Amino acid sequence: MSNIDKIFVAKLGRAIGLKGSLKIHIDSDFPEQFKPNTTLYTQKNQTLIIESFQQKNSTIKFVDIDTVEDAKKLTNKLLYVSKQTTKENCDLQQNEYFWFDIIECELFENDQLLGKVADIQRLPLADYLTIDTSKELVEQNYPKQFLIPYNDTYILEVNIENKTILGTSCKDILEAS
Numbered sequence: 001m002s003n004i005d006k007i008f009v010a011k012l013g014r015a016i017g018l019k020g021s022l023k024i025h026i027d028s029d030f031p032e033q034f035k036p037n038t039t040l041y042t043q044k045n046q047t048l049i050i051e052s053f054q055q056k057n058s059t060i061k062f063v064d065i066d067t068v069e070d071a072k073k074l075t076n077k078l079l080y081v082s083k084q085t086t087k088e089n090c091d092l093q094q095n096e097y098f099w100f101d102i103i104e105c106e107l108f109e110n111d112q113l114l115g116k117v118a119d120i121q122r123l124p125l126a127d128y129l130t131i132d133t134s135k136e137l138v139e140q141n142y143p144k145q146f147l148i149p150y151n152d153t154y155i156l157e158v159n160i161e162n163k164t165i166l167g168t169s170c171k172d173i174l175e176a177s
Contacts, residue, residue, distance in 0.1 A: 007082075013075065103119065117129050126151060
Protein backbone atom coordinates (compact mmCIF):
# COMPACT_ATOMS: atom_id res chain seq x y z
CA MET A 1 0.00 0.00 0.00
CA SER A 2 1.45 3.37 -0.96
CA ASN A 3 1.92 6.18 1.56
CA ILE A 4 -0.63 8.25 -0.37
CA ASP A 5 -3.36 5.73 0.47
CA LYS A 6 -2.51 5.53 4.18
CA ILE A 7 -3.67 7.70 7.07
CA PHE A 8 -1.90 7.84 10.42
CA VAL A 9 -4.34 6.83 13.18
CA ALA A 10 -2.37 5.73 16.25
CA LYS A 11 0.91 4.88 17.92
CA LEU A 12 1.47 1.71 19.90
CA GLY A 13 2.78 1.95 23.44
CA ARG A 14 4.11 -0.66 25.83
CA ALA A 15 3.02 -4.27 26.11
CA ILE A 16 0.22 -4.90 28.60
CA GLY A 17 -0.08 -8.27 30.32
CA LEU A 18 1.31 -11.56 29.06
CA LYS A 19 -1.00 -12.35 26.12
CA GLY A 20 0.12 -9.79 23.52
CA SER A 21 -2.00 -6.73 24.29
CA LEU A 22 -0.56 -3.25 23.87
CA LYS A 23 -1.35 0.26 24.98
CA ILE A 24 -2.57 2.37 22.05
CA HIS A 25 -2.41 6.16 21.68
CA ILE A 26 -5.11 7.11 19.18
CA ASP A 27 -4.68 10.13 16.93
CA SER A 28 -8.06 9.99 15.25
CA ASP A 29 -11.50 11.48 15.77
CA PHE A 30 -12.97 8.05 15.01
CA PRO A 31 -12.13 5.41 17.65
CA GLU A 32 -14.94 3.29 16.17
CA GLN A 33 -12.62 2.33 13.32
CA PHE A 34 -10.60 0.15 15.74
CA LYS A 35 -12.96 -2.80 15.50
CA PRO A 36 -12.15 -6.50 15.21
CA ASN A 37 -10.90 -7.72 11.83
CA THR A 38 -9.83 -4.22 10.71
CA THR A 39 -6.45 -4.22 8.98
CA LEU A 40 -3.84 -1.71 10.10
CA TYR A 41 -0.35 -1.15 8.72
CA THR A 42 2.89 -0.08 10.37
CA GLN A 43 5.23 2.48 8.82
CA LYS A 44 7.13 -0.45 7.25
CA ASN A 45 3.93 -1.96 5.83
CA GLN A 46 3.66 -4.74 8.38
CA THR A 47 0.03 -5.88 8.34
CA LEU A 48 -1.77 -6.16 11.67
CA ILE A 49 -5.35 -7.34 12.09
CA ILE A 50 -7.26 -6.20 15.17
CA GLU A 51 -8.45 -9.05 17.37
CA SER A 52 -9.88 -6.80 20.09
CA PHE A 53 -9.86 -3.17 21.20
CA GLN A 54 -10.73 -1.77 24.61
CA GLN A 55 -11.41 1.96 24.28
CA LYS A 56 -11.96 2.39 28.04
CA ASN A 57 -8.38 1.41 28.93
CA SER A 58 -6.80 2.16 25.52
CA THR A 59 -5.54 -1.35 24.80
CA ILE A 60 -5.46 -3.30 21.60
CA LYS A 61 -4.76 -6.94 20.72
CA PHE A 62 -3.79 -8.17 17.27
CA VAL A 63 -4.35 -11.55 15.62
CA ASP A 64 -1.28 -13.82 16.03
CA ILE A 65 0.40 -11.50 18.56
CA ASP A 66 -0.03 -13.78 21.55
CA THR A 67 2.96 -13.24 23.83
CA VAL A 68 4.49 -10.30 25.63
CA GLU A 69 7.63 -10.83 23.53
CA ASP A 70 5.64 -10.48 20.28
CA ALA A 71 3.91 -7.39 21.62
CA LYS A 72 7.17 -5.74 22.67
CA LYS A 73 8.36 -5.91 19.05
CA LEU A 74 5.48 -3.58 18.17
CA THR A 75 6.18 -0.95 20.84
CA ASN A 76 6.37 2.59 19.39
CA LYS A 77 5.16 1.46 15.95
CA LEU A 78 3.01 3.97 14.08
CA LEU A 79 -0.29 2.62 12.78
CA TYR A 80 -1.95 3.53 9.52
CA VAL A 81 -5.23 2.61 7.86
CA SER A 82 -6.26 2.90 4.24
CA LYS A 83 -8.46 5.82 3.18
CA GLN A 84 -11.01 3.32 1.88
CA THR A 85 -11.18 1.50 5.25
CA THR A 86 -11.57 4.84 7.01
CA LYS A 87 -14.49 5.79 4.79
CA GLU A 88 -16.12 2.39 5.37
CA ASN A 89 -15.67 2.37 9.16
CA CYS A 90 -16.39 6.01 10.06
CA ASP A 91 -19.76 7.73 9.95
CA LEU A 92 -19.60 11.44 9.21
CA GLN A 93 -22.35 13.83 10.19
CA GLN A 94 -23.69 16.43 7.77
CA ASN A 95 -21.00 19.02 6.89
CA GLU A 96 -18.23 16.85 8.34
CA TYR A 97 -15.33 15.79 6.14
CA PHE A 98 -12.20 13.73 6.41
CA TRP A 99 -9.05 15.83 6.60
CA PHE A 100 -7.57 13.92 3.66
CA ASP A 101 -10.55 15.05 1.54
CA ILE A 102 -10.15 18.71 2.53
CA ILE A 103 -6.40 18.84 1.87
CA GLU A 104 -5.75 19.96 -1.73
CA CYS A 105 -9.10 21.80 -1.94
CA GLU A 106 -8.86 25.27 -3.47
CA LEU A 107 -10.10 28.20 -1.35
CA PHE A 108 -12.16 30.82 -3.18
CA GLU A 109 -13.65 34.10 -2.03
CA ASN A 110 -15.84 36.14 -4.39
CA ASP A 111 -14.67 33.99 -7.34
CA GLN A 112 -11.02 34.77 -6.56
CA LEU A 113 -8.67 31.86 -5.91
CA LEU A 114 -6.86 32.58 -2.63
CA GLY A 115 -4.92 29.32 -2.48
CA LYS A 116 -4.98 25.61 -1.80
CA VAL A 117 -5.30 23.73 1.51
CA ALA A 118 -1.85 22.31 2.29
CA ASP A 119 -2.51 20.97 5.78
CA ILE A 120 -4.83 21.15 8.78
CA GLN A 121 -3.59 22.10 12.22
CA ARG A 122 -5.44 21.14 15.37
CA LEU A 123 -4.94 23.92 17.89
CA PRO A 124 -6.53 24.10 21.35
CA LEU A 125 -9.51 26.26 20.39
CA ALA A 126 -10.11 25.23 16.77
CA ASP A 127 -8.82 23.52 13.66
CA TYR A 128 -7.05 25.76 11.15
CA LEU A 129 -6.57 25.28 7.44
CA THR A 130 -3.02 26.00 6.29
CA ILE A 131 -3.42 27.65 2.89
CA ASP A 132 -0.68 27.83 0.29
CA THR A 133 -1.39 31.22 -1.26
CA SER A 134 -2.07 31.25 -5.00
CA LYS A 135 0.88 32.10 -7.24
CA GLU A 136 -0.84 35.27 -8.49
CA LEU A 137 -1.28 36.64 -4.95
CA VAL A 138 2.28 35.70 -3.94
CA GLU A 139 3.47 37.70 -6.96
CA GLN A 140 1.53 40.66 -5.49
CA ASN A 141 3.66 40.30 -2.32
CA TYR A 142 1.11 38.44 -0.21
CA PRO A 143 2.55 35.80 2.19
CA LYS A 144 3.20 32.34 0.76
CA GLN A 145 1.01 30.73 3.45
CA PHE A 146 -1.72 31.76 5.86
CA LEU A 147 -4.12 30.13 8.34
CA ILE A 148 -7.91 30.18 8.23
CA PRO A 149 -10.02 28.99 11.18
CA TYR A 150 -12.15 26.08 10.06
CA ASN A 151 -15.52 27.31 11.28
CA ASP A 152 -18.78 28.80 9.96
CA THR A 153 -17.49 32.36 10.35
CA TYR A 154 -14.98 31.87 7.52
CA ILE A 155 -16.02 28.69 5.69
CA LEU A 156 -19.32 28.97 3.81
CA GLU A 157 -19.28 25.78 1.76
CA VAL A 158 -17.09 22.74 1.16
CA ASN A 159 -17.44 20.76 -2.07
CA ILE A 160 -15.31 17.63 -1.85
CA GLU A 161 -16.27 16.42 -5.35
CA ASN A 162 -15.00 19.66 -6.96
CA LYS A 163 -12.19 20.08 -4.37
CA THR A 164 -13.35 23.65 -3.61
CA ILE A 165 -14.04 25.66 -0.48
CA LEU A 166 -15.96 28.93 -0.51
CA GLY A 167 -14.86 31.34 2.19
CA THR A 168 -15.69 34.77 3.50
CA SER A 169 -13.35 37.30 5.15
CA CYS A 170 -10.45 34.97 4.29
CA LYS A 171 -8.73 37.59 2.14
CA ASP A 172 -8.81 39.95 5.14
CA ILE A 173 -6.84 37.34 7.10
CA LEU A 174 -4.42 36.92 4.19
CA GLU A 175 -3.89 40.70 3.99
CA ALA A 176 -3.25 40.87 7.75
CA SER A 177 -0.79 37.97 7.65
